[in-house]
Each structure stands twice: as C-alpha cells, then as structure tokens.
Amino acid sequence: MTALLIIIVAALLGITIWQISKIFKLSQPIESDDSQIxxxxxxxxxxxxxxxxxxxxxxxxxxxxxxxxxxxxxxxxxxxxxxxxxxxxxxxxxxxxxxxxxxxxxxxxxxxxxxKGRKAIFxxxxxxxxxxxxxxxxxxxxxxxxxxxxxxxxxxNVEETDETLVVEIYAYQFAWRARYSGEDRTLGEANVRFIEGINQLGVSETDPYAKDDIITTVLHLPVDRPVLFKFRSQDVLHSAYFPFFRSQMNVVPGMTTQFGFTPTTTSKEIRNSDYMVDKVRNINEIRENNDNLGPDEKSYEFEYYLLCNKICGVSHYNMQMKIVVETEEEYQKWISEQQTFGELTAQN
Amino acid sequence: MSVAAQPLANDHAHEEGHHEPTFIEKYIFSTDHKMIAKQYLISGLIMGFIGIAMSMLMRLQLAWPNETFWIYEVLLGRFGEDGVMDPSIYLALSTIHGTIMIFYVLTAGLSGTFSNLLIPLQIGARDMASGFMNMLSFWLFFISCVVIVSSFFVEAGPASAGWTVYPPLSALPQAIGGSGLGMTLWLVAITIFVASSLLGSLNYIVTVLNLRTQGMTMTRLPLTIWAFFVTAIIGVVSFPVLLAAGLLLLMDRSFGTSFFLSDIYIQGEVLSYQGGSPVLYEHLFWFLGHPEVYIVLLPALGITSEIIATNSRKPIFGYRAMIASILAIAFLSTVVWGHHMFVSGMNPFLGSVFTFTTLLIAIPSAVKAFNYITTLWKGNLQLNPGMLFSIGLVSTFITGGLTGIILGDSTLDINVHDTYFVIAHFHLVMGISALYGLFAGIYHWFPKMFGRMMNKNLGYVHFWITAVGAYGIFFPMHFIGMAGLPRRYYKFTEFPYFDDLANTNILISVFAFITAGAQLFFVYNFISSIFYGKRAEQNPWKSNTLEWTTPVKHIHGNWPGEIPQVHRWSYDYSKLNKEETDYVIAGQDFVPQNVPLQEHEEEMDD
Structure with a gap:
C-alpha cells in the first residue's frame, strides 16, 4: 500500500513540476525567438x-x-x-x-x-x-x-581423485533430485527410456553399479571434500545455480554436463556467522509484518539452496533444492540411513 | 560508377515531377525512401509503446507479487483473472517484450528509419538503389509486426520460452502452453522479419557503394552512413543464421526431426527424439544474437557522432579512428557469441577463447567513448534535445559497457549469468543507449522528416526525467543481480532469502513507472509537432551534411535541380581560414560539404 502511495506522490509531483513549468513559461515575456533551437x-x-x-x-x-x-x-x-x-x-x-x-x-x-561569441576549437x-x-x-x-x-x-578442470564425491543432479519440471554413487563410487547407467513407475530418474535396473546408488530430494554435502556434480535433465534446459558456492552449470537434456567445487562452510557455521545472523533477523522482521504469510511461514532459518536459473516453464520461479553442508561424520550418518536404488526396486 | 549513374537519375527526376501521386502511392505503397523512413518510424514507435507497456506489467508484478491489480484483467483477459497475473503470461510478456524491443523497435525502428532517411540524403542520391525492394522490405516488416502482436490472441498464449526461444522448451507444447501455436507465430514473424531485414540491408549496402554523388569518397562519408553501412553488412552476415536456426527448430517442432532434441521424457512419455543438442541451437542463435547487439547499437552511435559534432560545433574527434572502431566492432561482434554460453555445457576451452575475443571488443568501444568525450572538449555546445540524448547515450554506453567486462570474463560470468546483473547490463548498454540514439535522431531529423520543429522544452523535460529514471531503474538492478536474483522469475517470494530485496524491487519499479510516464511527453510532442509544430527552416542546426541542402518540402528525387557535388568531409565546423582571423566562410562557423575548398584552404583528413 505504501508503494502505491509512493506512485501517487511521484505522479502528483510530476504533474506539479509540469504545471509549474507551464505557469513559468506563461509568465515569461513573450520571447521573440520561438525557433525551437x-x-x-x-x-x-x-x-x-x-x-x-x-x-x-x-x-x-x-x-x-x-x-x-x-x-x-x-x-x-x-x-x-x-x-x-x-x-x-x-x-x-x-x-x-x-x-x-x-x-x-x-x-x-x-x-x-x-x-554567444564562443569559438569552438577546430x-x-x-x-x-x-x-x-x-x-x-x-x-x-x-x-x-x-x-x-x-x-x-x-x-x-576438476580432477577426480579418490577423495572426490560424485553426485548426479537430476532436473525435471519443476524439481531437483540428487543421486549419490554409493559404495562403489560409480554412478549406474541411466537414460530417460528406463523411466518407469518408481524409477523416476531412469536408472538402469540391470546395471550392477546402480544397485547401491542413492536418490534423495535434499542435497547433503560433507564439508571440505571436493564434489563433482554430473548434471542430467529429463525434459528441457535447466540451470543448476549454487549462488553461495559461485557455481553454475546448465542442465541439458541429451547430454551430461559437470561442475565441481569444495564446500568450505557448513550450514551451521554460516547460519551463525555475523552476516547471516543480521540478515536473517532482518528477513524475519520483514516476514513478521507480511500479512500474506501464514503463522507457520513467518519464521525463516537460513539453508543453502540450489535454484533453477534457465527458463524452464511456468513454475520456473519455484524450482529449488535444499542443500545441507555438514561434517564428514554427520554426512556418513545421513547417507547410511538412506535407501539405495537396489532396495527401492526390490520393494516392488 | 556513381558518376555514370547520375545523369540518368536526373532525367528520371524531371519526368517524375509532373506526375501527381495518388494517396495510396504517396502514403501507403510508397517507394520514396523518405516516406518509407516515416512508415518505419511510426510502426517502430507503436511497437515500442506495446513493448514498454509489457515491461510495466512485469515491473508491477515484480514489485508487488502478491497483490491484485485490475489492470491485469483488463489487459491480459483470462491470464489476469481476478487481478492475479498468471505465471505463464509473465513469461510470455518477458519473451515478447524482448522480441519486440530488440527486433521491432531497435532493429527496424532505428536502423529502418534512419538508414532509409539518411543514406540517400547524406550521400547525395535521388533514392535507394531499389525503391521497390525498399517498399517490400517495409511491408514485410509490417506483416511481421501484425503476426507477432496477433500471437497474443492465441488460446494458449504467445511464445513464452524467453526471447532466445531455446529448445526443448520452445519446441514442446507439453513443456509450456506458449510453445504451441504462439511459438509457431513467433517463428513465422521472425522469418518474415529476416526477409524484410535482408531486403533492406542489401539495398543499403548497394546504395552506399554505388550511388554516392561526385566527390563523396568513402572517407568523406558522415559517420552515420558508415555506421548504417557496416550495420547492414553485419545483418546480411548474421540474420540468415537465425533463419537457419528457426527453420531447424520448425522442423523439430512440426516434422519430428531431432536437430536440437534428444532423450526427453515429458508428461509421462518418452519422446522419440534422439541425437540432437540444444547447445547447437544456442550456437546458431547467438551467432546472430550477439552481432544483433551491434546491429542495434551501431546506428545509434552513428547518429550520435553526427549530432555531437554538429552541436559541439567541432569536427568529430578521430574520424578515421571512429571508422576503424566501427569496423573492428563489426568484425569482433561475429566472433564473440560464445560468451552467452560459458555455462551452457560447451567445452571450457572454448570459454577461454570467447573470453579473449570478448574483452578485445572493449578496446574499440573505449576508443569511441573517449573520442566522444574529446569531441565535447572546448566545443561550443548547442544543447538541443538531440544533443542531450546523444550525451546521455555516451553516458549509458560507458556505464553499461563497463559491466560487460565482468560478464565477458568467463570466470565472473559463472555467478552472475542469467541474474538481474545481466538484465541491468544489457538494458543500459543496448536498450537505453539505443533508445537514446533513436530519440536523438528523432529530435534532430524531425525537421527533415516532417518539415516542422519539435518543441524543445518538452524535449528537455523528456530527457531529464528519462535520464534520471533510466539510471534509477538499472543502476540498483546490478546489485540485486549480485545477490543472485535470477531473471525470468514470476515472483521471488518462494525464496525467503530474497525477502530483503523486495524494497529495492519496488524502488526500481517506481522509477520504471515514472520513466515510462515521461515518454508521454515525447508522444504528445511528436504527434502535436507533426501537425502544429513551428515550420522548420532549411538548415536549423547549421549542419554540414547534404540532407540540409534539400528543400524543406519533400520532393521525389530529393533535390529539385542537379545533385550537389561534394568537396570536403562533413566535419568542417569552426574551421579557421589560413590567417586564423575568421572562419573559412567569414561569420559562419560551418562549411557544408557541397562548398568548394576556399582559396588557400587545406582539406582535412586526406
């Protein structure tokens, strides 16, 4: 509402200036020169x-x-x-x-x-x-x-070493999935033609490397360990944009693209940094005063996120995935609790 | 060649003089370049009105994403039901806004208007090499305008895949509604547009090469003509590639080929496409897309060169360096397209190459900017509205150009690619700059086009509000881009992290509304001056170029008698005689190109 007021004030101001200039013009003695030069x-x-x-x-x-x-x-x-x-x-x-x-x-x-009378220099x-x-x-x-x-x-030029964590980021209208390579450290074969029922990412059920792959909706990364992302899309172009990690790569149907970085700050650390504490406090004040938000939406806690940065359809503006950067131990604990692809398909 | 052609043209002009053209011949299917220029100008301005109105709707949505506005329902119909903008129409608005502003306003509106008006008049020709082709070019453009605007009335909405229409989004109606009939109309419109542009460009090239009057050597051409000429060449080189990309896309869409598509699963089924690559499309598109920036910008820079020199009462500084810069920019513009694709998945080594070529292009651009500034130095600046817009152009060209150093660097592009930083950059460097060039040209050559003067005070008001507003919109926009705010987002409220940027977005929108409102001064001034403006004298700005030697009232063939001969370049402003006691022509600080060299006078620049 305040904004609307601003517009009205600005418009009125414009009209005032215009009118004043008009009056000013009318009150001038009639100039002999009206050549418009x-x-x-x-x-x-x-x-x-x-x-x-x-x-x-x-x-x-x-x-x-x-x-x-x-x-x-x-x-x-x-x-x-x-x-x-x-x-x-x-x-x-x-x-x-x-x-x-x-x-x-x-x-x-x-x-x-x-x-008048000034000479320009040639x-x-x-x-x-x-x-x-x-x-x-x-x-x-x-x-x-x-x-x-x-x-x-x-x-x-990301060098793949023994330490490198290989993660596939899979994009579709309008969400992301992460696929971890599991204990064999190799991602199983995948193609859109394998997509069927619960196998949303089209991972090959016959490829032995795929058995221990782990598919998740939240991206967990251990701190200080290089990650190599392999990007795959099932429908249109997307772009995996990680603003806090200064990383971005388009996700292209029909090919695999890649990008690597090493996260250096855990989610907990950045949440407690002075910068983020201030920022989040400010955001929470804004949210408190925002009447459009329900009571459970008012409070915000910082999480890293991955967002889509290449126009991909109607809900492009809300295609995000939460990223958690944590210590190696926390990460190991989390990953061991996840279901593998083999377990997933065995259920059916 | 030109000498031989002239007598014929003269006879022709005399014969034509007796024939009174009908209304249709004169105003509709006219082959006179001056009338075609006006047709381009007015269609371009109408398209500009539509394009800017679309951006206002987008700014309204971005500033207050969760409010309802009745205007959405009025203008967008069922896409704005109950005053809520539909996310799909937001994408359509941004797509068509881009398409209209880049192709229809700044390519056709700017280059079409002023190339047509000025090429024959400034080189001393009776008309374009082919008047008929010229007419055809305009009418194809007009049909293209109608097609693109009509796409708003298609049931599933107009093309919505962004103005770059990257497949697969633009190829699959299942992916977004606008990729159905709306996208087909987009492709049809652009195809017709390319045809129109090619007919126009070929005509400009031939005319400049063959129809120069006696004495008008290439190094005596005003910089406007150099700019239009080189622009036409870039257009001929790059537009056909866009046509090729469009054609392949059309085949993927309609005939099941797989040039750009592969491995797609959408809405529960696997499509049969196999082996194509969207990256190929990106290469083809940007092979036009980047030169297009210069197709838009060079004419504006040419216009500015002429207006700044005339109004500074000084020769343009470094005439030859300016020509060299135009040529260097033109050449480099065709080898930098990859900087739009640093993170597209192409080989990073290519990224290095394109970074190198891209930053090279900063050099001729810097030379041009410095030359403009030096032209002002120790001048006697006549601050007419056209001059203000020209100075404004230099300012926005510098501001926008400098941020190009960040985007052209593959490393830095990673984090600002496709954010509002890019939006701010290209709106300043090509959008606002080229619009300033367009306005400068209109204020300056209005007397030539309509035989009347535009009101200068309204022009001043127009300029200052626009200048303040344009920076008010786009300077802060860089910063929300650096915060990682992505472009083409219908709203940002899904990310609480962006909540504290909302005020800046409101600020930007308020500036946008004020700036757009200020354009109404121009609209009023333009229309009322056509009918009621003060009658113009023959050479109101005391300019040297040949167009001001023609009578105010338009005649077919431009000059009633012989075509004037040219004896000097067009920048002899404030040139002193040998004793340095007075100007070359006593009491007059300019020497038109058709005045022979005076006694003891040395010719500049030969």
Missing part, C-alpha cells in the same frame, strides 16, 4: 542541469554501494574466495573508470555549454592521444584476461 539561455540552463545530474548520478552510485552491496552473497566454497577477489578487482577497476569518464563527460557538457585528430587510450585498455584488459583465464581453467 537552443538559445543562449537554454544552453546555460541545460549545461547547469548536467552538473546537477552528475551529482544525482554519483549519489545514486554511492547509495547503491552503501546500502545495496550488502546483498552480495557470502562465499562458501574453495574457489569462491578467488572468484570474489577477481570480482572485486574488476568492480574497483570499472568504478574507477566510470567515475572519471562520467565526470569528464558531464563536466565538459557543463563547461563548454554554448555561449581539433580533429591527435595520434598520440588516441594511441594512449588504445594502449591503456589493451594493457589493463590483458591483465584481467590472463587473471580470469587462470581462475577459469582452475575452476573448470
């Missing part, structure tokens, strides 16, 4: 408005960094730190360029606003200047490219 006075006014505008723009940038950059999600995987560092360097660099170039642009628009070319502003971007960008490519190949 900028006059000396227009140049003066518009030039000054560019100064006002740059103040507004800097203010907006400051406000955004000051009060919105806290939304940046905390990092919880091994490569996230490297990612964040590259991100902050890039942001610092582009904001540096942004502040300077925007200032020059708007300042020149003000400083050189047209005046200045068509300067090879030295152009060389400078070609070579500077070349050098900075080269540095960024090289830095970025090192990180990229490090993130994307």
């Amino acid at each position: 900028a006059t000396n006075k227009d140049n003066e006014n518009q030039g000054k408005l560019f100064l006002v505008f740059i103040v507004f723009f800097y203010g907006l940038m400051l406000y955004s960094f000051w009060s919105l950059s806290k939304f940046y999600a905390p990092a919880a995987s091994d490569h996230a730190e490297d990612y964040d560092q590259l991100f902050f360097i890039s942001v610092a660099l582009i904001m540096f360029v942004q502040v300077i170039t925007q200032f020059m642009l708007h300042w020149f628009a003000f400083k050189y606003r047209g005046q 200045y068509a070319d300067n090879d030295k200047l152009e060389f400078i502003w070609t070579i500077i971007p070349v050098i900075t960008l080269s540095a960024l490219i090289i830095y970025g490519l090192f990180s990229w190949s490090e993130i994307m």
